[in-house]
Amino acid sequence: MDKPGLASSPMTKTSPKKRIAIYAGSFDPPTDGHLNIIERGLALCDELIVAVSVNTFKTSTLSVLERVALLKEILQDKSQITVTHFENKLLADYAKEHGVHIILRGLRCVADYEYELQMALANKKMAPQLETVFMMTESRYSHLSSSLLKEIIQLGGSGHGMIHPVVERELRRKLKV
Numbered sequence: 011m012d013k014p015g016l017a018s019s020p021m022t023k024t025s026p027k028k029r030i031a032i033y034a035g036s037f038d039p040p041t042d043g044h045l046n047i048i049e050r051g052l053a054l055c056d057e058l059i060v061a062v063s064v065n066t067f068k069t070s071t072l073s074v075l076e077r078v079a080l081l082k083e084i085l086q087d088k089s090q091i092t093v094t095h096f097e098n099k100l101l102a103d104y105a106k107e108h109g110v111h112i113i114l115r116g117l118r119c120v121a122d123y124e125y126e127l128q129m130a131l132a133n134k135k136m137a138p139q140l141e142t143v144f145m146m147t148e149s150r151y152s153h154l155s156s157s158l159l160k161e162i163i164q165l166g167g168s169g170h171g172m173i174h175p176v177v178e179r180e181l182r183r184k185l186k187v
């Protein structure tokens with residue numbers, strides 16, 4: 011039985027804090043590899059922000075708003091997820107402004123690791139309160155990248171099992187194939 015007075019004491023009361031994670035990327039286009047990381051990442055948080063971030067060093071096929079619209083459509087039944095975008099801003103700053111605790115990232119191979127390590131260390135320096143959490147890709151998605159998918163669709167291949175049908179339709183429209 012609770013001791014009288016103890017349960018209501020401000021010292022013993024733990025305020026339930028929502029754990030917010032962010033999964034940011036170019037998503038040009040989102041692949042099933044990205045969607046798998048999103049699905050599994052949900053288990054780590056109460057809220058997941060999926061953010062299309064504009065990479066100034068990459069030229070894109072889909073506009074930012076097209077990528078946001080695709081992700082919103084695919085993820086519409088997941089109430090824990092908010093899809094958004096940001097540009098001209100550091101992920102660390104965006105995360106701080108939105109009360110984020112976890113940066114979620116996916117890893118496919120050693121080449122990913124080198125880039126991701128650099129990003130994680132830079133983000134830790136800029137925002138020490140943030141933790142970057144890496145999820146290994148599932149083997150069936152380890153070969154998937156946005157650029158590979160664009161090439162497959164451009165050359166007349168099928169995106170089945172690699173991109174969502176909604177994404178494939180939009181990619182075909184954009185690439186005029």
Ligand code: ADP
Nearest residue numbers: 034035036037043044115116117122147151154
């Ligand atoms: P960025 O331009 O930020 O690298 P991407 O859209 O290419 O954006 O990727 C976003 C994140 O998703 C990165 O952490 C990347 O390693 C991860 N990722 C990309 N493709 C896959 C995949 N097939 N399986 C698991 N993680 C992936």
